Amino acid sequence: MRITELKIHPIAIADPPLFSSYGLHAAYAPRIVIELQSEDGLTGIAEAHGGEAALAAFQAWRPRVIGADAFTLAAGLLPADARTATGADRSQTWLVPGENPGDADLRIYSALEIASLDLLGRALGRPVCDLLGGKVRDAVPFSAYAFYKLAGGGGEAEDARRDKYGEIRTPAAIAASVRQMIAEYGFREAKLKAGVFPPAEEMEAIRALRSELGPEIPLRLDPNSVWSVATAFDVASGLRQELAQGGYLEDPVAGLDGMAGLCRQLRAAGLETALASNVAVTGFHDLPAAITHDAVQIVLCDPHYWGGLRQIQHLGRLCATFNLGLSMHSNTHLGVSLMAMAHAAAVTPKLQYACDTHYPWQSEEDEIVAGGRIPLNQGCVRIPERPGLGVDLDFDQLARGRERYRRGWGHRRDDAVEMRRRVDPGWRRQVPRW
Amino acid sequence: MRITELKIHPIAIADPPLFSSYGLHAAYAPRIVIELQSEDGLTGIAEAHGGEAALAAFQAWRPRVIGADAFTLAAGLLPADARTATGADRSQTWLVPGENPGDADLRIYSALEIASLDLLGRALGRPVCDLLGGKVRDAVPFSAYAFYKLAGGGGEAEDARRDKYGEIRTPAAIAASVRQMIAEYGFREAKLKAGVFPPAEEMEAIRALRSELGPEIPLRLDPNSVWSVATAFDVASGLRQELAQGGYLEDPVAGLDGMAGLCRQLRAAGLETALASNVAVTGFHDLPAAITHDAVQIVLCDPHYWGGLRQIQHLGRLCATFNLGLSMHSNTHLGVSLMAMAHAAAVTPKLQYACDTHYPWQSEEDEIVAGGRIPLNQGCVRIPERPGLGVDLDFDQLARGRERYRRGWGHRRDDAVEMRRRVDPGWRRQVPRW
Numbered sequence: 001m002r003i004t005e006l007k008i009h010p011i012a013i014a015d016p017p018l019f020s021s022y023g024l025h026a027a028y029a030p031r032i033v034i035e036l037q038s039e040d041g042l043t044g045i046a047e048a049h050g051g052e053a054a055l056a057a058f059q060a061w062r063p064r065v066i067g068a069d070a071f072t073l074a075a076g077l078l079p080a081d082a083r084t085a086t087g088a089d090r091s092q093t094w095l096v097p098g099e100n101p102g103d104a105d106l107r108i109y110s111a112l113e114i115a116s117l118d119l120l121g122r123a124l125g126r127p128v129c130d131l132l133g134g135k136v137r138d139a140v141p142f143s144a145y146a147f148y149k150l151a152g153g154g155g156e157a158e159d160a161r162r163d164k165y166g167e168i169r170t171p172a173a174i175a176a177s178v179r180q181m182i183a184e185y186g187f188r189e190a191k192l193k194a195g196v197f198p199p200a201e202e203m204e205a206i207r208a209l210r211s212e213l214g215p216e217i218p219l220r221l222d223p224n225s226v227w228s229v230a231t232a233f234d235v236a237s238g239l240r241q242e243l244a245q246g247g248y249l250e251d252p253v254a255g256l257d258g259m260a261g262l263c264r265q266l267r268a269a270g271l272e273t274a275l276a277s278n279v280a281v282t283g284f285h286d287l288p289a290a291i292t293h294d295a296v297q298i299v300l301c302d303p304h305y306w307g308g309l310r311q312i313q314h315l316g317r318l319c320a321t322f323n324l325g326l327s328m329h330s331n332t333h334l335g336v337s338l339m340a341m342a343h344a345a346a347v348t349p350k351l352q353y354a355c356d357t358h359y360p361w362q363s364e365e366d367e368i369v370a371g372g373r374i375p376l377n378q379g380c381v382r383i384p385e386r387p388g389l390g391v392d393l394d395f396d397q398l399a400r401g402r403e404r405y406r407r408g409w410g411h412r413r414d415d416a417v418e419m420r421r422r423v424d425p426g427w428r429r430q431v432p433r434w
Numbered sequence: 435m436r437i438t439e440l441k442i443h444p445i446a447i448a449d450p451p452l453f454s455s456y457g458l459h460a461a462y463a464p465r466i467v468i469e470l471q472s473e474d475g476l477t478g479i480a481e482a483h484g485g486e487a488a489l490a491a492f493q494a495w496r497p498r499v500i501g502a503d504a505f506t507l508a509a510g511l512l513p514a515d516a517r518t519a520t521g522a523d524r525s526q527t528w529l530v531p532g533e534n535p536g537d538a539d540l541r542i543y544s545a546l547e548i549a550s551l552d553l554l555g556r557a558l559g560r561p562v563c564d565l566l567g568g569k570v571r572d573a574v575p576f577s578a579y580a581f582y583k584l585a586g587g588g589g590e591a592e593d594a595r596r597d598k599y600g601e602i603r604t605p606a607a608i609a610a611s612v613r614q615m616i617a618e619y620g621f622r623e624a625k626l627k628a629g630v631f632p633p634a635e636e637m638e639a640i641r642a643l644r645s646e647l648g649p650e651i652p653l654r655l656d657p658n659s660v661w662s663v664a665t666a667f668d669v670a671s672g673l674r675q676e677l678a679q680g681g682y683l684e685d686p687v688a689g690l691d692g693m694a695g696l697c698r699q700l701r702a703a704g705l706e707t708a709l710a711s712n713v714a715v716t717g718f719h720d721l722p723a724a725i726t727h728d729a730v731q732i733v734l735c736d737p738h739y740w741g742g743l744r745q746i747q748h749l750g751r752l753c754a755t756f757n758l759g760l761s762m763h764s765n766t767h768l769g770v771s772l773m774a775m776a777h778a779a780a781v782t783p784k785l786q787y788a789c790d791t792h793y794p795w796q797s798e799e800d801e802i803v804a805g806g807r808i809p810l811n812q813g814c815v816r817i818p819e820r821p822g823l824g825v826d827l828d829f830d831q832l833a834r835g836r837e838r839y840r841r842g843w844g845h846r847r848d849d850a851v852e853m854r855r856r857v858d859p860g861w862r863r864q865v866p867r868w
Binding site: 069071072073074075076078124126129130131132133134135136284285287288292310311313314315317318320321322323347 | 503505506507508509510512558560563564565566567568569570718719721722726744745747748749751752754755756757781
């Protein structure tokens, strides 16, 4: 099935001022939507990381894509380093996961793979999951993803006035925001993006969540690497009960050495807190050291930068083999990405944790999926019986996103710049900060 | 694509009296050919291990298969232990690889997966490799597989009179048989099934092969676990040059502990001989220990008992991640299996060694593939552009194989019994023997 056209749509979507240890989300986040057209007039779609560098990379790949066969894309276009390489340590701590230059080619390929699977699914009249051996779950659970936040919505002007969650700076506000998300989406697991306030405050937020949600909801805590090993040990120790039973501590410290050292200290103290990562571990190349040194017990994958859906299946088999847990990372995204994430999880038996998603932080006004936002019921995305990913583009909405991008919004994600602009002119990322 | 029928054809094929450390191949080897029919009248085929136990297992699986969807077989039928389990050590040293009771379900699933891919390929008009992301090589290299052998062909009566290779008991005869195979098939790598004569004689056979074939042909040596660590060390040391440059020493000693101990001694002595395995490592469950203890540098996979083609792709990614080599094991087989092995290798970038195959030991008279035996050119099987695996059944030949099985031939493979019957009434497998 010959690919005859690759359309690249850079868009900007409103993003609320969410805090993380990387800084503050800017008013608009970039995404790229691609359309892969085949000679028989069908179109497959995917959603990818956006911004200037990604746009240039998609454009550079375009000649390789036109004329390729949607069935054999992996053999022809999967970057060689993802196919056979080991070794080169491309993990890092200073960039938002998914913005690692070492993964740049793999991110482009990932979107192309997903779009080609969507295209093939449409051509064959089958959901994407069926092209990958079939789904092992009909509905994929996602997690409530709490953030500290400035007052105000995403974007500017009318967008910025839409603010469902208000300012979130206290444990009570964190608990209230998750309560609100659960009321709307039915999530049954929850995660707090931490590394923003001193650890004692964030521990209080976790305790507030536990108190708010009762003992059944697994909780996760993710400071994106900005704690020292000693601080992380104290947090794990103080929250040993709150983070147990399906919970985990995600990237508490920087690097595989740091994670491994923390793990040794925890186990020596009789603490079983599970350590998860999508910063110390960003690809297959990080796994040998992570496993050898028991630095990580749970990998957070992401089809957007691990190489698409088949690579997530490979990762799932590897995690099952080494008794590693598997969860899923999220970046700011819309409904096309949500469906790709859902299909990836549906065909990966080992993916037994609820996946992360930023979806509650985006709004109907920006959704590019025809028919509006994907429903989440009891926290789950149901895999539709429809061909492909199961969603179509709303081209009016896509044009709206393109227009925003054209105005110069969201061309380059830099949370540190936004943090300095809006919060603290002297701010810079520190690892460790506490 | 609903499956409406599973036809199970137990066959017996003539097999020459080949020696291994398990004993002697009997006159007939059992195989099972399956046909998977779909509601739209298409049929997918596969070839599997045969014999009474396999026949009963296929029959027991039949109710689960009828009504299943060829697209979603992996989600519905892949044995759960292959999906998520680790731990239970199912590797063994006393059985021919592929006859491990712990893999019984996985062997049935493997054949069903391959037949379903063949079925889907036919329905979609695409080669099987295209359903798995596309081939990374157009032609898959196989290896000349030398055995010690009694005089006489496989089978009985007229079959037994067909004997292309004659008796093979000496280094010169080994070299002559490989020369003959290379003349006919063009192989560019070679392997000797050892563990039959005292190691000094088998070392001479390897030296004869090196002398016969020149310095360019990688050589492998496989005594199926019957050497002590000390003996294996001496062999590796004595053949350090002969087994270098793409060669390896396969299962020289029993068990992962033995392999790891040998490896430590070799490395301490400055010997880089690569150790390969399909006895100490028979599935994903064996890999954590094999990797942790550096027991094995090359895994010999086999789509017939690792769980089909997708599991081989998963394994390939895992081997690439851990810098393990990947090769392929063979059992006595016909052309349908050969094509499945070729497609598996074609879609697995990491599979960079020439695959094993017993194919030269079988004959045109037993081939069940329409049009006769698959051609090997320069030692390679070319992946055809035809839909599915690329081969059809010759039903007259299939009936001939069924008739032999009906006569009671090859119902239960037991190389030790045959060894006692034909060679040494007191023979028994000893580990280690030398």
